[in-house]
Amino acid sequence: MIRYLLLFFLIWGLVGCGSRSTAVDQGIETVAPTAEPAEVVTAQPTANEAPAPADTPMVESPLATELPTATEAVVQPTATMLVQATESAGIPAGLTSDNIFYLGNPDAPVTVTDFSDFL
Amino acid sequence: MLGAEKEIVETFVTTGQVKIAFSPLLDLGPGSINSAAAAYCIGFQDPAAFWLAHDRFFEEQSTIYTAGRDYYVQVASEIGVDQATFEQCYDNGDGHALVTERDNARRQLEIYNRPTIDINGQRIFGNQRFSVFEDVIRAALP
Numbered sequence: 374m375i376r377y378l379l380l381f382f383l384i385w386g387l388v389g390c391g392s393r394s395t396a397v398d399q400g401i402e403t404v405a406p407t408a409e410p411a412e413v414v415t416a417q418p419t420a421n422e423a424p425a426p427a428d429t430p431m432v433e434s435p436l437a438t439e440l441p442t443a444t445e446a447v448v449q450p451t452a453t454m455l456v457q458a459t460e461s462a463g464i465p466a467g468l469t470s471d472n473i474f475y476l477g478n479p480d481a482p483v484t485v486t487d488f489s490d491f492l
Numbered sequence: 493m494l495g496a497e498k499e500i501v502e503t504f505v506t507t508g509q510v511k512i513a514f515s516p517l518l519d520l521g522p523g524s525i526n527s528a529a530a531a532y533c534i535g536f537q538d539p540a541a542f543w544l545a546h547d548r549f550f551e552e553q554s555t556i557y558t559a560g561r562d563y564y565v566q567v568a569s570e571i572g573v574d575q576a577t578f579e580q581c582y583d584n585g586d587g588h589a590l591v592t593e594r595d596n597a598r599r600q601l602e603i604y605n606r607p608t609i610d611i612n613g614q615r616i617f618g619n620q621r622f623s624v625f626e627d628v629i630r631a632a633l634p
Binding site: 456457458459460461463464466467468469471472473474475476477478479481482483484485486487488489490491492 | 510544
């Protein structure tokens with residue numbers, strides 16, 4: 374009788390351990406399924422969101438996206454603008470071949486160049 | 493430089509001894525680029541009008557920080573250049589391309605201080621009194 378009881382507890386114990394190990398295995402396996410939806414979720418929003426920020430600044434700053442890099446402007450050598458010299462209150466004004474606006478005698482012995490920002 | 497610039501014009505430019513020139517620095521984002529491009533687009537139609545825009549933008553700096561396209565169109569119109577031509581220049585990127593080109597050029601010249609005033613190769617940094625410029629100009633005159 375005692376042998377049967379010990380055998381019963383032994384079998385019961387083995388069954389219990391077996392079910393726990395299965396649970397642990399399932400816990401590990403659940404990581405993989407969560408990874409799959411994560412990829413799907415992140416893939417779609419980036420595809421949809423990417424054009425939005427690019428379009429939005431175009432409205433307020435129409436050319437901000439056209440001049441994103443310095444190299445782009447260097448690669449595209451801009452032709453010198455053909456601008457006729459005029460006068461401001463009797464003082465000559467024009468545009469140099471380097472595309473710098475000037476005010477004053479184009480042959481003046483001294484040139485004062487202001488490298489500045491309107492802001 | 494706007495303050496000293498007026499005195500330089502009155503003292504030296506009107507006499508034909510000096511010409512002043514403006515090369516934009518684009519260090520402060522869209523406001524820098526858009527204002528410079530707008531001034532250039534105005535100047536392409538009339539270089540004298542560039543200087544009117546130049547003075548106005550310096551006087552309205554606080555507005556330029558947040559100004560949009562409409563503000564520049566309005567300024568161009570008030571200065572008296574053709575509005576449609578201005579809008580075409582501003583929108584198609586001609587002005588933006590040239591001011592960016594100028595900004596790249598000054599970097600190649602290693603000009604990083606704002607403002608930097610170059611007088612026949614001698615550089616003065618920051619806003620200075622007229623007398624500072626006057627001394628350098630007189631020394632440079634033949």
